[in-house]
Amino acid sequence: MLRLYFNWNAVCAQKVVLCLTEKGIDWTPHHLVLSNFEQLEPWYLDINPAGLVPALVHDDVIVTESTVINEYLEDAFPEVQLRPTSPAARARMRWWTKQIDDVLHPSIRPISFAKFVTPRAARLSRADLDGIMARTPKKEIATLWRRVAEAPYSDQELADYLAKIRNLVETMETALSRSRWLAGDGVSLADLGMTPYFRRLVQLEKEAVWSDLPATCAWWDAIRARPSFAMFDRLRAQYAPADHPANPTA
Structure with missing residues (x-):
């Protein structure tokens, strides 16, 4: 199972969602309301001690830092390549x-x-x-x-x-x-x-x-x-009503 802990308006999380979308990977979303400081809850700090989004959980593997996550996705799901060959x-x-x-x-x-x-x-x-x-x-x-x-x-x-x-x-x-x-x-x-x-x-x-x-x-x-760019509007429509426009981590 692939689960992403993210916020719809956090730029680093959006990097990963774009990568998932471009690669056509199925994933389970877990949205954090940053204005409620859900990223600082003890259960999330157990996943990412930095208290930042995103965090990726792939089976029993936890990956943090958006650039590292995207490289991990390239290695774990190589069917659609987003790295040059040379x-x-x-x-x-x-x-x-x-x-x-x-x-x-x-x-x-x-x-x-x-x-x-x-x-x-x-x-x-x-x-x-x-x-x-x-x-x-x-x-x-x-x-x-x-x-x-x-x-x-x-x-x-x-x-x-x-x-x-x-x-x-x-x-x-x-x-x-x-x-x-x-x-x-x-x-x-x-x-x-x-x-x-x-x-x-x-x-x-x-x-x-x-x-x-x-x-x-x-x-x-x-x-x-x-086509992947449309994910911005989808995320906004789905998650923005419950969120606050302030984004304390991005």
């Missing part, structure tokens, strides 16, 4: 997935927190905030909650994070000027990994990050035309 192209794919983890995610997270979490965090009492801090295993997440509650990001700080994203997208533009997809002629885990972040930028009304880059615009159009 070593050079696979290296390019993994370079991009590393940029997503090391550059894009840390840059977009504060912007997401500023828009979606700040209003809620500001309403928390000091005791409630301290309680969240104490229960949160990942200290960078706890620090973000305290930051947006007590000293929200300045416009300049958010602009600096957006500039880092723009720099990476300009590198995308160069790559996509040479090939249709980030790692070559076929869609790969790199493209699937990037997709939820572009969608998040749309949610944040930051499409200007790529709107003047023709190859990146063409890539985004091609991504949205893929």
Whole structure:
């Protein structure tokens, strides 16, 4: 049995759902309402001690971290391949997935927190905030909650994070000027990994990050035309009514 613990609006979870959808893998969903801090419940911390989504449980195997999960799915379910065949192209794919983890995610997270979490965090009492801090295993997440509650990001700080994203997208533009997809002629885990972040930028009304880059615009159009992209609307329709727009982990 394949079970995914996820939240519909968490970008890292969306990476995995996209991979599952592209590969046509049957899976059992277990949705966590992050605004209720279900990811910090003891039963879930037994699955993922980091208190983050997603987490994949495949029979008796637990896999965490979205990039690692997607690589695991490639190995465990090889029928539909989302990794290039040549070593050079696979290296390019993994370079991009590393940029997503090391550059894009840390840059977009504060912007997401500023828009979606700040209003809620500001309403928390000091005791409630301290309680969240104490229960949160990942200290960078706890620090973000305290930051947006007590000293929200300045416009300049958010602009600096957006500039880092723009720099990476300009590198995308160069790559996509040479090939249709980030790692070559076929869609790969790199493209699937990037997709939820572009969608998040749309949610944040930051499409200007790529709107003047023709190859990146063409890539985004091609991504949205893929049948798997419809999963975003399906997840929203199914899970958003029970959830809160704030996403405390992505």
